[in-house]
Amino acid sequence: AQSVTQLDSQVPVFEEAPVELRCNYSSSVSVYLFWYVQYPNQGLQLLLKYLSGSTLVESINGFEAEFNKSQTSFHLRKPSVHISDTAEYFCAVSALMSNQFYFGTGTSLTVIP
Amino acid sequence: NAGVTQTPKFQVLKTGQSMTLQCAQDMNHEYMSWYRQDPGMGLRLIHYSVGAGITDQGEVPNGYNVSRSTTEDFPLRLLSAAPSQTSVYFCASRGTVLLHEQYFGPGTRLTVT
Numbered sequence: 001a002q003s004v005t006q007l008d009s010q011v012p013v014f015e016e017a018p019v020e021l022r023c024n025y026s027s028s029v030s031v032y033l034f035w036y037v038q039y040p041n042q043g044l045q046l047l048l049k050y051l052s053g054s055t056l057v058e059s060i061n062g063f064e065a066e067f068n069k070s071q072t073s074f075h076l077r078k079p080s081v082h083i084s085d086t087a088e089y090f091c092a093v094s095a096l097m098s099n100q101f102y103f104g105t106g107t108s109l110t111v112i113p
Numbered sequence: 114n115a116g117v118t119q120t121p122k123f124q125v126l127k128t129g130q131s132m133t134l135q136c137a138q139d140m141n142h143e144y145m146s147w148y149r150q151d152p153g154m155g156l157r158l159i160h161y162s163v164g165a166g167i168t169d170q171g172e173v174p175n176g177y178n179v180s181r182s183t184t185e186d187f188p189l190r191l192l193s194a195a196p197s198q199t200s201v202y203f204c205a206s207r208g209t210v211l212l213h214e215q216y217f218g219p220g221t222r223l224t225v226t
Contacts (some may be wrong), residue, residue, distance in 0.1 A: 009153070032213050043117075043203055043217035044156075051213065090155060094213055099144070099163060100171065101215065103156040 002027040002093045006104035013081055014112050021076040021107045023065075023091035033074040034092040034101075035065055044090060050074065061085075086111045115139055119204050119218035126194040126225045134189040134221050136204030142216075144207045145187040146171070147179065149200040150220075156203065162187055194225045 007022040025031065032051050036044040048059040055067040065076045074091060091104040120135045138145065146161035158171030162181040176198060178190040187206075191198060204218040 004155075006155075034213070036217075041220075043219045044205075044215075045217070046214050049213065099161060099169070100158055101146075103148075105153055105155040 002031060002095055002102045004091050004093050004102055004104035006091055006107050008107050009105065010108045010110070012110045012112055015083055016080045018079050019077065019081050019085075019109065021089050021091075021109065023074045023076065023104060025072050025074065025091070025093045027072075027093060027095060029095050031093045031095050033065075033067060034094070035059075035063070035074070035076050036090045036092060036103075038088040038090065038106075040087075047076075047089070081109075081111045083111050083113060085109060117204055117206055117216050117218035119202075119221050121221060122219065124221060124223050126191070126223065128194060128196060128225060130194050132191055132194065134191075134202055134204075134223070136187045136189065136218060137185050138187075138204075138206040138216070139185065140206065140208070140216065141184060142206035142208050143184070145181070146205050146215075147177070147187070147189045148203045148205065149173065149198075150203060151200050159189065159202075191223075194223075196225045199223060199225045 003026045005024045013019045034049045035047040037047045038044045048057045050067040058064045063078045089107045092101050094101045117138045143164045147159040148156040157173045160179040162168045202221045205215040207215045
């Protein structure tokens, strides 16, 4: 089975500052990796995913994540956050050809004006 | 195209009562799943289905039943509600096992007293 560890449960950051949300995974097989975002009182939305190819993946709203196989990490970064980025962020892993996803416990990002 | 819909949005049950959480998708997705979200525990898979007539257990299946009589619908039944089932429940779907992007419904907030 796979597992995901999100190292920070809460991350406060000032507006326009950079942010990194950490995610480490454990798996004995090759995996796909995902970041989902959940805004208050809403369901989860896919932010970005790593399936294969370039280890650096980007979202349309300025977030990026880098797959690091040697460190089994998939950290999420943004160089300059906005108030609207305040949300819960979940890292998830799924083995190739698997029916199951495993989610981390989430990181609550709060952007301070 | 409504995506994934869930009803009801909120529900309060007494211990021992039964109920069904409804989930429907209009994207002709083969794969559907139910998660529960609890503070500090992220999302945990309850049950999933890879097509009509096929269901399987996830990480936390006890106390829940599912069925998949049509491609569109995937109801979750609580047989005898317990306070430990107080949670937010999310339904999700994706096209096939090869397509890893999951689409989530808005969630059902269930309180068992």
